[in-house]
Amino acid sequence: MECWQGSESGRVSKRTQWKTAKSPKACLALLVCLFFINPALAESWTHGGASGKAMVCKPDTAPPYPAVVYNHGHLIDSAGLEGAARKGYDLRELCDAFAQEGYLAFILLRQHGDGKGKKYIRKIIPEARHGLAAAKARPDVDPERVALGGFSRGGFLTLTTATQGVDVAAAFMLAPGMTKPFHKALSRIGGIKAPMLAMIAKDDESDFLKNVFSLKSAANDSGKELKVHYYPSGGHELFYDHTKYWSELMSFLNLHLDK
Numbered sequence: 001m002e003c004w005q006g007s008e009s010g011r012v013s014k015r016t017q018w019k020t021a022k023s024p025k026a027c028l029a030l031l032v033c034l035f036f037i038n039p040a041l042a043e044s045w046t047h048g049g050a051s052g053k054a055m056v057c058k059p060d061t062a063p064p065y066p067a068v069v070y071n072h073g074h075l076i077d078s079a080g081l082e083g084a085a086r087k088g089y090d091l092r093e094l095c096d097a098f099a100q101e102g103y104l105a106f107i108l109l110r111q112h113g114d115g116k117g118k119k120y121i122r123k124i125i126p127e128a129r130h131g132l133a134a135a136k137a138r139p140d141v142d143p144e145r146v147a148l149g150g151f152s153r154g155g156f157l158t159l160t161t162a163t164q165g166v167d168v169a170a171a172f173m174l175a176p177g178m179t180k181p182f183h184k185a186l187s188r189i190g191g192i193k194a195p196m197l198a199m200i201a202k203d204d205e206s207d208f209l210k211n212v213f214s215l216k217s218a219a220n221d222s223g224k225e226l227k228v229h230y231y232p233s234g235g236h237e238l239f240y241d242h243t244k245y246w247s248e249l250m251s252f253l254n255l256h257l258d259k
Contacts, residue, residue, distance in 0.1 A: 050130035055107040057099035063140035065104040066257045068147045069132050071154030089240035106135040128157040145257045151239045152177040163188035170256035172197040174239040179207045186218040195225040197252045201234040
């Protein structure tokens with residue numbers, strides 16, 4: 001039985017699924033898919049001895065595609081995909097939105113749960129790096145037009161991965177978190193090759209605001225290209241809903257990925 005990601009294109013909206021589920025049996029199967037089966041029917045990836053999973057959504061156009069590799073926020077680690085979706089942070093909607101804009105979305109689904117500390121960080125950093133490499137190696141992706149980004153904890157992973165000298169066309173960080181590791185990663189900002197975008201709400205918590213301020217200072221000191229966009233309100237939860245920041249993000253991605 002195929003569920004949310006059962007189409008050849010890699011994305012099927014709930015609205016489309018309901019239209020195609022005409023028989024009572026098909027409707028019942030769809031209900032099971034939507035509400036009882038874990039929606040992380042994701043693709044597996046491998047690279048350099050590492051492995052993981054990613055939610056993948058493809059545009060309706062012909063490949064190769066420009067791609068966005070996205071590191072999700074901590075809420076997914078703590079509440080799971082369904083729990084986060086109930087709070088307004090729905091990775092399936094985000095995945096579909098990228099595809100609607102013509103990007104292949106490769107949303108990395110971390111495999112190490114809700115952890116903290118050095119041991120945990122040492123696990124998720126290489127996972128993010130290898131996940132990016134796996135996305136770039138896909139035959140349906142244009143490796144010259146790949147953006148790397150993330151929200152909260154995923155923003156930290158975006159920075160850390162970018163400082164390792166990876167070749168991406170752009171990098172974006174939405175209210176990046178994990179203050180101490182984030183500041184440690186800033187000491188290696190010289191390794192970043194891509195133009196960067198950071199976005200945050202002015203009423204977010206102080207640690208997230210400090211991270212963006214420190215990122216801006218480090219970028220200025222090292223001559224790195226960084227655009228910072230502040231939203232007047234919305235808090236950390238602003239970035240749960242992609243429609244709240246979509247215009248600014250798409251302008252940045254379309255510029256640097258030549259769309």
